[in-house]
Amino acid sequence: MADENFERRPLSSFYGEALTTMDANGNGKRVNKTRFISYRQKQDLDDDLDFVYDDADSHANEIAELYSYTEQHELQLNLKAFDDQMESYNLRPWWQKLTQSQQTSIILKLLDQLDVSNKHMRMNAARCILYLAQGCWGEVQSDKEQQNWTRTNVMLLYEAGVFSAFVELLNIEVENNTAASSAMRKLAVSLADSVDLRVILSVLYIITEVMREESKNFETSIYKNNIQSFKDEIIHPYGDDFLIVKLLGMVTCFCSGSAPHFPMKKVLLLLWKLILLSLGGIEELRRLKMQYREEAGLDTSQEDTIEVARSMRASSPPVSAGDLIENQQNDLILRRKIRLERRQRLEKQISLDEVVYGSELDEVESGGNSGDNEGDGEVIVFMEPQRPTENHSKYEFEMSEREKFAEINKLRANMFNKELTIAQEVTKNRGLPWIPKVRHKDVAAFLDASRIKFVGYVLEKDCESLIGLPQPIHEGVNTLKRHMYTSLADVQIQKEEEIARNPMTTNEPPLRQTPTEILYQAILPNLPQYMIALLKVLLAAAPTSKAKTDSINIMADVLPEEMPMTVSQSMKLGIDVNRHKEIIVKAVSAILLLLLKHFKINHIYQFEFMSQHLVFANCIPLVLKFLNQNILAYIEAKNVIPILDFPTCVIGDQPELTIETLEIGDSQTYSWRNVFSCINVLRILNKLTKWKHSRIMMLVVFKSAPILKRTLKVRQAMMQLYVLKLLKMQTKYLGRQWRKTNMKTISIIYSKVRHRLNDDWAYGNDLEARPWDFQAEECALRVCVDQFNNRRYLCTNKDESFEPVDSSIAPVLGANVELTDEFKQHYELWLQQEVFQTSVDWDKLLESTNIEI
Structure with missing residues (x-):
């Protein structure tokens, strides 16, 4: 009889009922149901994107x-x-x-x-x-x-x-x-022109x-x-020019308006794949970094950022003020609805139900918002009171109900125990994903501050002697040195400074003719124009850009000569235009990131030269403009028609193009190319701003914090990591009030981003945060980069006083001099006037030239 009365219901239907936990003795006790409901909702709704970052799709x-x-x-x-x-x-x-x-x-x-x-x-x-x-x-x-x-x-x-x-x-x-x-001459360029x-x-x-x-x-x-x-x-020229340089020139001509018919999407895709194949992708960059660090005598056991990010889990995005108010209103409406349903159910129950179960229901209702942690780590099960029938007494009803729910509770307990075990394993393995780092500059600053405090003087460029300093300072210095990281850039900059100080005695290492070096030499004369052209194309393809009459037309290789007449054709063209823009953004972002990565490994000043021209061309506000959109909608965009993709569109029988077939999108919940593009632009922004205070201030001035914080809504670990890095570097400039209201974001930064010892980024006490030095830093960097390029590639800054002089008389006398016909004809006259009739004091001549015979 009990089995007949048992009502099978899904778990979601028990959310409004009494919740019970089972302790070690098998006894049940009440817990807060809100905690379990929110946990189940997180499991269902907050799944990470199964996106794997790679060189290409x-x-x-x-x-x-x-x-x-x-x-x-x-x-x-x-x-x-x-x-x-x-x-x-x-x-x-x-x-x-x-x-x-x-x-x-x-x-x-x-x-x-x-x-x-x-x-x-x-x-x-x-x-x-x-x-x-x-x-x-x-x-x-x-x-x-x-x-x-x-x-x-x-x-x-x-x-x-x-x-x-x-x-x-x-x-x-x-x-x-x-x-x-x-x-x-045409008003609108179309497919027919290319x-x-x-x-x-x-x-x-x-x-x-x-x-x-x-x-x-x-x-x-x-x-x-x-x-x-x-x-x-x-990586070698075809005729007079490299193919990569030819394609970059096509992009420049297109942006200047002299060749509006160039199919930009195909040009950029080919340019991207040529750079990727000739220079190498993720694996080649990792190999080159290890090789160059080993040759420089540096440690090669550091973590790879991409590999670590692939193993990280995404964090729940911090709730904004608007979302918080909306959630509170929704919770209030839900509580009122539950209370109204309970009140109506209680009014219909008999007095026996009120005596047996009324107190327990009131306890759940009053404890729903108590927020206590009772029951943490226990197994949560559901108990639903059933109405006794006329043939059952109170005692018989209680016994049958307990026996009936015993087996059900065991099954549910097993299920929740599995979930609890998984949660405990995640908590057990939780830890900092990175080994902390410290720069040589930070160790020197720590020692200078300690010496001034305890000894009263400073030892310039001495990071070894610890005389007069207390034992805790010794331990602190040892800890800093254990985590000290020397980058390839530091070694290369040190070498350049030594060459600039001692140009006569310092031998410059021979140029290594790698594919990156060959490409840099080829694009160096016109690199600023190439960067401007690529950023113009990126701006025109960004979903947040507004169409202007004077902007470049990147739709020349997608718009047909005759505009569509039917609804299905219009939908097809609209999807194609959006898809076209997404592919262009993907290609441009990949090109810029590849060049920055390879130039930085090859030589830091090659990277800085490209970076400065990107910054001068307003790359930083452009990237922020790109990210200032509904990023979740951009990630989930379905601008693809699978039946029209090659080769599906030409193999087998083709279905009729209707609105229904156009609406059949990809089964993925996200667009791979859009996630790839977002990660690329975030990586570019990180590379441009890292350790550059003037550029970090640009992030602050352009109000990037709320834009980046909205980007955290995308549950993808690598994307969140680069967003958190950008937030970390500007936190000290955002003020105390921002830090107070964004403590959850700061906590995520602490758990996800690498720690830099002695970096008080969260407090704003850094002495380097002096705005009057920002412009001087950029100017000094520009001078160093120009000296590097002029000495290494243009040879325009050589001082004649530093040129070697040949003081030996033997090569001069033994040189083969070609005499002109006129001199040969009048040789006797020259000999008479210049030699016989002129007296020369050879001793004084030898003394003046300091030549010993």
């Missing part, structure tokens, strides 16, 4: 992002061009049936056709090669098969010299003044991306020689 997604949805119809033109070309060779248009020698022969014929003067024939051959690079999608049945054929064909194309041929073709199209002037450039850039991009993907398994790849040859090729 998956290979399939990177290839799909190359094409806009509006240029889907052009894919069929590639297939038609290939079929027509095969018919002209009297062959069946079936690439997979041909032998490798036949395939190579066709590729060579297409390369010959690229050299003809007829542009129509030239571009037909280019489309045929593009179709081969796309994996001959007209002959395959699956995405996997298409990827395999792309890989095979790309290797054949590269071995035949297609990449270098298309670079030459790109140079021809870039210098096509007719196309540029035609586009400048058809040829998009074909050429697509071939170059596919070859580069396939090589990059294949290089991940370099040691086991059968195309190892091709990959290494390709890497060596792209």
Whole structure:
């Protein structure tokens, strides 16, 4: 009978009922239910994003992002061009049936056709090669098969010299003044103005991306020689210029308005992948850092930031004042509703229920907001009172109800015990994720302050002697030295200062011709213009930027000639435009971050040169403008149509394009490229502002704290880490009131960000926080950077008085002097006037030149 009366209900329905905990003796006692409900809600709602930061997205997604949805119809033109070309060779248009020698022969014929003067024939051959690079999608049945054929064909194309041929073709199209002037006269540039450039850039991009993907398994790849040859090729000039420099020049021309038809998305994607492949990604940066530190005699056992961040868990975002008020109002409404329901239920119960259970319900109702910690660490179970039937007495009812709920409580206890064990393990393993660090400058400052206090004098540049200092200071110095970290930048700056002090006696180390060094020398003359152009593109693609009539048009390679007429076409174009902007932001942020990282490892002043020009071009307010949006909406944006992504859009039967098919988005709860872009811009901002007080003050002036605090709502550990770093560096400038009202944020900073010993960032007592020194720091840095560039690359600051002088007479007398015909003709006259008739006191001459014979 008891089993028939038992009502099975989900856990969520018991939230309004009495909560009980079981102690060691099996007895139940009341606890605060609010704590358990909030715990369950956190488990359900506050899950971390399963995002894994990497050099790039998956290979399939990177290839799909190359094409806009509006240029889907052009894919069929590639297939038609290939079929027509095969018919002209009297062959069946079936690439997979041909032998490798036949395939190579066709590729060579297409390369010959690229050299003809007829542009129509030239571009037909280019489309045929593009179709081969796309994996001959007209002959395959699956995405996997298409990827395999792309890989095979790309290797054949590269071995035949297609990449270098298309670079030459790109140079021809870039210098096509007719196309540029035609586009400048148009009111609106569209897809039709960049058809040829998009074909050429697509071939170059596919070859580069396939090589990059294949290089991940370099040691086991059968195309190892091709990959290494390709890497060596792209860091050397094609003709008079590097390909990377050519692409940067295209971005500059586009931003200046002299070439509005350039397809910026494809240019930036190709530029990003060339830099990534030639310089290296995360693994290569880690290897280079360890190699250079080992060569400099520095410790190589430091943690890697990305690896540690990948293992960290995200923190719950601090609640803002508005959210707090809203939550309090919602809690108040919920409590009133629960009380009203209980009152109505109590009025319907019989007097026996009121005698047995009334006191307990009142206890729960009165203790719901007590906030006591009774029951912490115990197993929480639910007990629901049931109404006794007419055939049961009070005693029989109590016994049957207890027996009935005993088994249920055991099951629930097991479930909650598992959750409790997991929570205890997390708490047990909780600790600081970083080893604390201290700079040599901080140790020197600590010793100077201690000596002034206890001894009364200062020893310049002496961090060893501890004479006259008490034992606690000795222990403090030893602790600081155990955690002292010397960076590569400190060693490089010290070497530069030594060269500047002693230019005659200090030997400058030979330049290491690494890919980074070669690229820096190539882009050095025009690096400021390149940085301005990239930031202009980033500003135009940012979701917070407003369209202006005088701004650059980055939509030239996505807008069709004829605007859409139907609702579905309009939706498709709207999604495509947003997707286009997201891809551009992703590419630009990755390019800037890669260059900053590699320049910093190669030489600190190369990094500082690029950083200063980014700051001068307003990169800091631009990044803050980008982050000043609904960041959660940006992260969760679904600007993708899976059925229109390549190669899905050309393999198999295609569904009809309707509103329903357009609304079918990706299954992921976030956009990978948008999370990647946000992390990249945060890392760029950290690199520009770290240890630079004038730039940190820019963060304060532009009111970055509330913007960064809103970004903490994204539950991704790496993203939160870089936000917390930015908040930490400016906390001392934000004032006591801000610190008082943001104690939870400060607590998260303490638990997540590396500790710097002797850094009182949370109190604002740092002596370095002197605004009158900020401008002087930037000017001094600029002088050092200019001296480095002039001495190392431009050779314009050499003083003639420091040049070596050859004082030996033997080389002068033994030098081969070429005499002119006029001198030979009048030699006797010169000899008579200059030698015989002139008396020379040779002793005085030798004395004046200090030459001993």
